[in-house]
Amino acid sequence: MIVNNLLEDVFLKLVHSMYRRAKGRMKVKSLFVGIGTKMKDIRELHLSYQRALSAVSLARMFHQNIMCFDDMGIYQILFSIQDKKILSDMYHRLLDCLIQYDKKHHGELEKTFYYYLKYDGSPQKIAKVTYTHRNTVNYRIDKIKKLLNNDLATFEDKFPYMMAFYIAKMME
Structure with missing residues (x-):
């Protein structure tokens, strides 16, 4: 119309x-x-x-x-963005190390990382939404930082990963 x-x-x-x-x-x-x-x-x-x-x-x-x-x-x-492969490539380039780790170890690093970004790193909020002990959340966050080789200290460090999660939602 x-x-x-x-x-x-x-x-x-x-x-x-x-x-x-x-x-x-x-x-x-x-x-x-x-x-x-x-x-x-x-x-x-x-x-x-x-x-x-x-x-x-x-x-x-x-x-x-x-x-x-x-x-x-x-x-x-x-x-x-017309070229959806750009989006897919970005998603995989940023998150594949977590996805592969989760597959190999039956982990939940990708899910934990999503909530880490969503709740601005609050272990209490992440623990509550994932039904996980806070110490486990802290362990996972440390593991994520090591796998990504990124201390996730600034907004610029975190933003590309949040974009990757938006892309993942699009690709569903």
């Missing part, structure tokens, strides 16, 4: 109304709607369409009925 000169709240009400009608008529298990971005020039309409497709993909990923491209956060950038 393409609209011109429509207030955003009116537009969103229209989209939600159309969604409810379509869902009621189609009797499908899942229906997802992606909303692109506003464009000032009709020659950029294809960009809004591509962004709407990205929003649909993310809506499916997170099981949300309606997703706006403008609300996608970092996924805006990740979904805009």
